[in-house]
Amino acid sequence: MKPPEEGQVQKGPLKGIKRGETVLEARGITKRFPGVVANDQIYFEIKAGEIHAVLGENGAGKTTLMNILFGLYQPDEGEIFIGGKSVKFRSPLDAIDMGIGMVHQHRKLIPAHTVIENIILGHPSAGKILNINRAGDEINELCERYGFHVDLKAKVWQLSEGEKQVVEILKTLYRGAEVLILDEPTSALTPIETEKLLTSIEAMSKDELAIVPFITHKLPIVLAISDRVTVLRRGKVTARLDTKDATEKSLAMEMVGREVIFRIERTRVERGKPILQVENLSALSDKGVLALSGVSFSISEGEIFGIAGISGNGQRELVEVIAGLRNPEEGKVILDEIDITFSSSLERWQRGMGYIPCDRIDVGSIGDFSLVENTTMNYYFDDNYSRYGIVDYKKLRKLTEEIVSEYGVATPSPDTQAKTLSGGNLQKLILARVLSRKPRLVIADLPTQGLDVGATEFVRNKLVEAKKGKAGVLLISEDLDEILSLSDWVAPVYEGKLMDIIPGEKVKREIVGAMMAGLHLEGEET
Amino acid sequence: MRIGSYELKLEKRGTLSNWQAASISILAIIFALALFSIIFILAGINPLSAYREIFSFAFINPYGLPPTINRFIFLLFCTYAFIIPFRAGLWNIGMTGQLYAGALGAFAVLFAFGGKASLSADLSLEIVIPFMLIAAALGGAVPGAIAGFLKGKYNINEIVVTMLLNFIIFWLVSFMIKEGGPFMNPGGRGESFELPPSVYAPLINNVPFTIFIALGLAVLIYFLFAKTKIGYQIRAYGQNPAAAEYAGISPFKIPLLVFTLGGAIAGLAGYHYFAAVPGVYKIARNYGFFGDLAFYGIICGLISLGNPIAAIPVALLFGGLSVGGRYVQGKLSMSFGLDYALLGVLMITLVVFQFFYRYKIVFIKIGKERTDVGVLR
Ligand SMILES: Nc1ncnc2c1ncn2[C@@H]1O[C@H](COP(=O)(O)OP(=O)(O)OP(=O)(O)O)[C@@H](O)[C@H]1O
Ligand SMILES: [Mg+2]
Numbered sequence: 001m002k003p004p005e006e007g008q009v010q011k012g013p014l015k016g017i018k019r020g021e022t023v024l025e026a027r028g029i030t031k032r033f034p035g036v037v038a039n040d041q042i043y044f045e046i047k048a049g050e051i052h053a054v055l056g057e058n059g060a061g062k063t064t065l066m067n068i069l070f071g072l073y074q075p076d077e078g079e080i081f082i083g084g085k086s087v088k089f090r091s092p093l094d095a096i097d098m099g100i101g102m103v104h105q106h107r108k109l110i111p112a113h114t115v116i117e118n119i120i121l122g123h124p125s126a127g128k129i130l131n132i133n134r135a136g137d138e139i140n141e142l143c144e145r146y147g148f149h150v151d152l153k154a155k156v157w158q159l160s161e162g163e164k165q166v167v168e169i170l171k172t173l174y175r176g177a178e179v180l181i182l183d184e185p186t187s188a189l190t191p192i193e194t195e196k197l198l199t200s201i202e203a204m205s206k207d208e209l210a211i212v213p214f215i216t217h218k219l220p221i222v223l224a225i226s227d228r229v230t231v232l233r234r235g236k237v238t239a240r241l242d243t244k245d246a247t248e249k250s251l252a253m254e255m256v257g258r259e260v261i262f263r264i265e266r267t268r269v270e271r272g273k274p275i276l277q278v279e280n281l282s283a284l285s286d287k288g289v290l291a292l293s294g295v296s297f298s299i300s301e302g303e304i305f306g307i308a309g310i311s312g313n314g315q316r317e318l319v320e321v322i323a324g325l326r327n328p329e330e331g332k333v334i335l336d337e338i339d340i341t342f343s344s345s346l347e348r349w350q351r352g353m354g355y356i357p358c359d360r361i362d363v364g365s366i367g368d369f370s371l372v373e374n375t376t377m378n379y380y381f382d383d384n385y386s387r388y389g390i391v392d393y394k395k396l397r398k399l400t401e402e403i404v405s406e407y408g409v410a411t412p413s414p415d416t417q418a419k420t421l422s423g424g425n426l427q428k429l430i431l432a433r434v435l436s437r438k439p440r441l442v443i444a445d446l447p448t449q450g451l452d453v454g455a456t457e458f459v460r461n462k463l464v465e466a467k468k469g470k471a472g473v474l475l476i477s478e479d480l481d482e483i484l485s486l487s488d489w490v491a492p493v494y495e496g497k498l499m500d501i502i503p504g505e506k507v508k509r510e511i512v513g514a515m516m517a518g519l520h521l522e523g524e525e526t
Numbered sequence: 527m528r529i530g531s532y533e534l535k536l537e538k539r540g541t542l543s544n545w546q547a548a549s550i551s552i553l554a555i556i557f558a559l560a561l562f563s564i565i566f567i568l569a570g571i572n573p574l575s576a577y578r579e580i581f582s583f584a585f586i587n588p589y590g591l592p593p594t595i596n597r598f599i600f601l602l603f604c605t606y607a608f609i610i611p612f613r614a615g616l617w618n619i620g621m622t623g624q625l626y627a628g629a630l631g632a633f634a635v636l637f638a639f640g641g642k643a644s645l646s647a648d649l650s651l652e653i654v655i656p657f658m659l660i661a662a663a664l665g666g667a668v669p670g671a672i673a674g675f676l677k678g679k680y681n682i683n684e685i686v687v688t689m690l691l692n693f694i695i696f697w698l699v700s701f702m703i704k705e706g707g708p709f710m711n712p713g714g715r716g717e718s719f720e721l722p723p724s725v726y727a728p729l730i731n732n733v734p735f736t737i738f739i740a741l742g743l744a745v746l747i748y749f750l751f752a753k754t755k756i757g758y759q760i761r762a763y764g765q766n767p768a769a770a771e772y773a774g775i776s777p778f779k780i781p782l783l784v785f786t787l788g789g790a791i792a793g794l795a796g797y798h799y800f801a802a803v804p805g806v807y808k809i810a811r812n813y814g815f816f817g818d819l820a821f822y823g824i825i826c827g828l829i830s831l832g833n834p835i836a837a838i839p840v841a842l843l844f845g846g847l848s849v850g851g852r853y854v855q856g857k858l859s860m861s862f863g864l865d866y867a868l869l870g871v872l873m874i875t876l877v878v879f880q881f882f883y884r885y886k887i888v889f890i891k892i893g894k895e896r897t898d899v900g901v902l903r
């Protein structure tokens with residue numbers, strides 16, 4: 001980052017390095033984990049002022065490589081050079097000293113603290129004499145320069161995902177990061193937040209910060225803002241190219257090694273009996289405000305019902321009420337003609353609900369459990385997999401092996417801990433585990449987040465397959481393409497209300513987009 | 527750190543096998559004993575002969591071994607009372623209260639059968655002892671269930687509740703056994719009435735039968751967590767409560783269940799010490815001592831990482847050292863509190879050595895084009 005004031009000397013590796021010169025270089029990086037070579041003789045370089053995208057399938061080794069550059073892991077082989085000098089990082093502290101900052105795939109902020117406290121926490125000058133007002137001024141200056149908007153006095157738990165992301169970035173910038181590593185920075189962001197973030201990223205790169213954003217599945221973003229791309233496949237670099245020479249097709253080809261079809265064939269299935277009926281549902285959010293009001297709809301056998309909306313508009317509350325994890329204030333939930341409004345979530349699972357939560361780390365999986373034990377999460381209550389209160393782990397191990405190979409979860413063995421899976425592979429495991437139950441009602445909350453193009457295509461086809469098998473699917477997504485290509489019904493949601501319910505074939509993209517922003521509602525009210 | 531042409535490095539472990547954990551613990555014990563020799567040396571005593579005295583008294587001597595075993599059984603119950611909630615991610619520090627509640631339960635049965643009236647009361651062992659065991663378990667389960675209920679229903683911190691319940695139960699015990707209390711000793715020594723010899727717990731080779739209950743529990747608890755549905759649900763809740771709730775595991779029932787079970791097991795510890803250990807046979811009045819001993823259940827549970835089988839040798843060691851330590855203190859006329867100091871050093875070392883459960887030291891041969899450790903500027 002450039003000095004906030006004139007006369008202050010710029011420190012760190014970027015000192016004296018001009019735009020276009022190499023800042024960081026990694027040679028021959030190899031990292032092995034039990035049973036996998038996550039990085040295999042990788043060569044990687046970043047130049048000052050460039051936005052450098054790293055692409056690759058789930059489990060290709062992107063996060064591992066970045067963790068090595070950030071000092072979280074030590075490579076088994078290979079060397080890192082900064083400004084031409086060999087460096088060795090014992091821990092992230094060394095990396096931070098050298099001006100490297102990283103924003104992780106999963107947020108690491110303290111929810112109960114304010115934004116400014118989170119930003120200065122762990123700063124070298126924190127703990128010594130710390131002038132919080134001056135820190136505030138400096139942070140505000142950073143915000144202004146790069147176009148970030150965030151209330152420094154707000155508590156972190158009150159922020160949206162996009163704002164949290166901004167806080168993470170500010171935190172690393174404030175510590176003096178000049179090489180900024182962003183691991184999947186947009187996967188949890190709404191489209192509007194994404195756009196804002198991308199503008200800020202571009203502003204930062206003009207300031208000669210080197211940036212590595214890391215966008216696995218959103219190829220259009222890569223094409224729009226990056227200068228260069230490095231593609232990894234199974235731990236090896238398969239391509240390094242200037243973005244202007246790339247197309248969406250060519251990048252997908254390099255990543256997966258085969259051509260990827262971006263379209264899903266839309267199939268109509270004969271509509272059957274109603275599976276899920278939701279009547280006049282209202283619910284409070286965790287903060288105690290009305291987050292969902294008067295929502296009614298119904299899903300029948302063989303239908304995908306898509307709820308399109310920017311997250312934070314009541315989707316979470318809706319899904320949790322249907323799954324039995326939150327009590328409604330009002331209204332009814334009916335599954336297969338049985339009122340389940342007040343049934344336990346266990347009973348709903350047993351009645352054929354299959355819920356894919358959007359939070360794969362904190363809700364969808366248990367990191368210290370093996371993959372088999374993670375599969376057990378959705379099977380321990382199933383009489384086919386336990387008898388007289390004893391769980392049949394042998395059978396579950398076989399099942400896990402089957403779903404792991406069917407869904408292509410990259411892992412050395414079903415006994416490895418779930419926390420060692422890459423983000424996308426964990427998502428695949430959760431999807432596989434839930435869909436393998438052949439649920440009557442599938443609740444899919446952001447099912448393809450963090451998945452590479454190949455896996456996204458695969459999962460969307462799985463949802464279509466479930467629909468063909470007479471299941472009803474409730475699909476929650478922010479990705480309009482996903483909603484429009486899959487849904488038989490599209491319901492845009494805004495501030496806890498469904499704006500409309502439109503049959504899939506009549507849907508117009510612009511109209512749904514406008515409704516997601518609440519435009520239709522204004523005309524109707526008052 | 528560098529030694530010759532080797533570099534020493536700390537590395538995070540992936541997984542830890544049971545054998546690795548065991549050898550780390552044994553190293554820790556040796557280290558602690560070596561460290562503690564300083565105390566003996568300062569007092570002008572040869573540490574090797576001091577340790578020989580301690581261990582031979584605790585584990586061989588006909589006067590030392592029985593108390594070792596009795597404390598071991600007691601500790602094992604307390605450890606399991608800690609372990610079951612611990613696997614659900616919850617902390618039971620109320621074993622002291624729970625074991626006294628169990629003792630009250632057991633003595634209430636005696637009271638009901640007329641055991642207080644006369645020491646020569648001829649009660650039927652086959653009937654009274656099962657009732658006493660059940661009542662002890664129930665007695666311990668009640669305070670446990672209160673803590674579990676409050677945690678599950680209102681998310682009230684279980685550490686605070688179990689600790690406060692300790693105080694309440696202390697006063698309750700005190701009320702029951704002191705002068706004028708229903709369970710008071712006719713001699714009025716601030717103890718409970720004594721067990722009639724007709725219902726002394728059966729001894730096998732001078733060891734109370736409760737040892738079989740304790741060892742049986744080891745196997746049962748191991749099986750519970752390794753194989754059963756309930757064990758799975760407890761572990762899932764312990765690792766990630768939000769994920770467990772997602773999977774349909776009740777965030778109310780699990781705390782209630784683990785604390786009820788834990789309390790019941792602590793109650794058995796109360797039965798064991800006050801109704802089965804030869805020479806005791808009454809609710810003793812030295813609360814503090816049993817509180818401290820029960821406290822080591824937490825340490826044993828932590829050191830054995832919640833593994834009920836691994837807890838057996840750990841509890842045996844702690845039981846033995848508490849007996850042997852007190853003995854050499856008297857024999858070598860050392861200052862008071864030697865046994866507690868020894869247990870304390872051992873406890874701290876074991877906890878510190880748990881660092882190596884997560885990290886290992888590796889030696890790396892430094893190659894020709896040597897790279898310096900640290901950041902080169
Ligand atoms: N701590 C670890 N222990 C064992 N294996 C690991 C560990 N971290 C990563 N791996 C393995 O290394 C491989 C690469 O993982 P990595 O997280 O780098 O993938 P990724 O490219 O970031 O994928 P995604 O797009 O899904 O996030 C995977 O097979 C993963 O299972
Ligand atoms: Mg990743």
